[in-house]
Amino acid sequence: MNQRLISLATLSTLASSLMILQGCATAPPPAPKAAAAPAPVAAAPAPAPAWKQGMGPDMANSKLAPLPGKMTVTPVSEIPIDKLKLPPGFKIEVWATGMPGARAMARGDNGKIYIGTRAIGRVYEMSDNGKERTSRVVVDKLVQPAGVAFKNGSLYVMSINKVLRYDGIEKNPSVAPVDLTAKFNLPPEQHHNWKYIAFGPDGKLYVPFGAPCNICELPTPEYAQIRRYNPDGSGMEVLATGVRNTVGFDWHPTTKQLWFTNHGRDWMGDDKPNDTLSRMQKTGLNYGFPHCHEGNMPDDVVKKANPCAGVEQPVALMGPHTAVMGLKFYTGNMFPAEYKNAAFIARKGSWNRNQKTGFDVVMVKAGTDGKNAKITPFITGFMNPADQSFWGRPAYLLQMPDGSMLVSDEQLGAIYRVTYKKQQVAAK
């Protein structure tokens, strides 16, 4: 082996030969800390893998699997923005790119926008000089830092196992974070515990804790909840239970009630259950998980008597497996009057369904009491139903001060901007 290395090294530069030697010197894998010991199978019954739970024998030959993410930078020239369709008068443009994994966005007081990710472990800061957008990495190597929120000059970042606060970051880009992790008492399970976070009208930080499985009895009661905290992590309250996995919420502009999107379970068939839009008309409500889906559908694996008794009914069924993400009530003045106080919802798109669905942004109009919800397509064209291909996955929405709306595309790591001009409609 040494001879082989040396002969190769002579072909290369000194620097790279050193790298070769360094690389191969440590080639045999280090003994994993716990792996050499036999599996702890005899000690306790092993939990079933999250992805497989509830997958019936009739689905053993299914090839459905989570869709691949993309972790490399996508140049503007490779974004087929022209394929997107919106109602007349609306325009969509690539606002920024080069931020792989871009998900939720939070806008600072001075206009900088902070963007969370999952697998790539970064939080981005996007700046706008009036002509173009640039971005930098605020922090990296975090475990799925999907949650970002901004309050009183501070950026809050929540990963699966960490809570960080960056005071005055817009003016002081290199500010060291304050670690609030201990105060928030985050539970250990990772699955579905990447966060969406936001400050409510009450100044509290709202945090979801997803079910650590596809379908299961909860291992401990601290999951499938929505909670709120004081900004410093004190004063925790559990507001809702039975919420499988919400990664998007907003407060209704007139009632100030929390409305949230929620992912339904996998492997129950192509058409059930639906993802849902729900509202929290009061605290202490149960939204059904794991026994009851979409308000009236008993689970076929985790059973109990009267599974749907007392379960809060959803505002709207958002389509099976569509992956409902960001939710934003539109309160701006740029879009036509019919959009005022309507909810925009990004549906990232299905994987657990033989015919893809979602991959769009929809508009939901409903009464303030959550009745008579009507869903209308708003942005389509990320997915081609004819050949089942997709190129983008809309994830989150942010309303800008001028009333335009930003849409993050987690697949391409890009941010799009939606604007509306009245005269374009008049011209038609």
Add this chain to the structure above:
Amino acid sequence: MQYLRIATLALGLVCSTATSLSFAQDISTKLQVCGACHGPDGNSKIAGTPSLAGQPKTFLENQLVMIREGMRDLPAMKGQLDGVNDATIIAIAKFYADSPAVSQAGPRNPALFEKGQVISKEALCGTCHLPNYVGRDQMPRIAAQREDYLLYSMRQFRSNQAIGRDTIMAASLYGMSDDDLKAIAHYLSQLK
């Protein structure tokens, strides 16, 4: 004067390559470095070092990014991808994705092979890795991978040591015995 002009020209070149991050750097030197351990064509002959040949391009891209970012902490790979831009990563991934996988397995143990075949089917590995285990998109080819590496990797997942890797896979091997994993590794390594 002549030297100064050359120096200026060289400096200009350096600066322009440093700023145009959307273009791939020359990957031939890099591929020699990779190939020293992973095999010139990506079929590894070194124990503990995985084969990269025939892996799905997205899988390779994602892992290279994760290693560069330090999300996947591998001592053997430390520093190897520092400063390597995304376009270069895409080019490296394409090279190995296009290179055919060749099994490096030794003689077959028929009993172990058959046991591994049964367990792999029961555990529904083919749902994501495809029924012939050649992988797709973000999910790796496990057919024709090195037996020692498959076993090492599965043990890591089972004991939650696979930091920075897929949480779905992390849970898929809980509760399997070491003998089960050995059988799966033997079976998959023998495949084409």
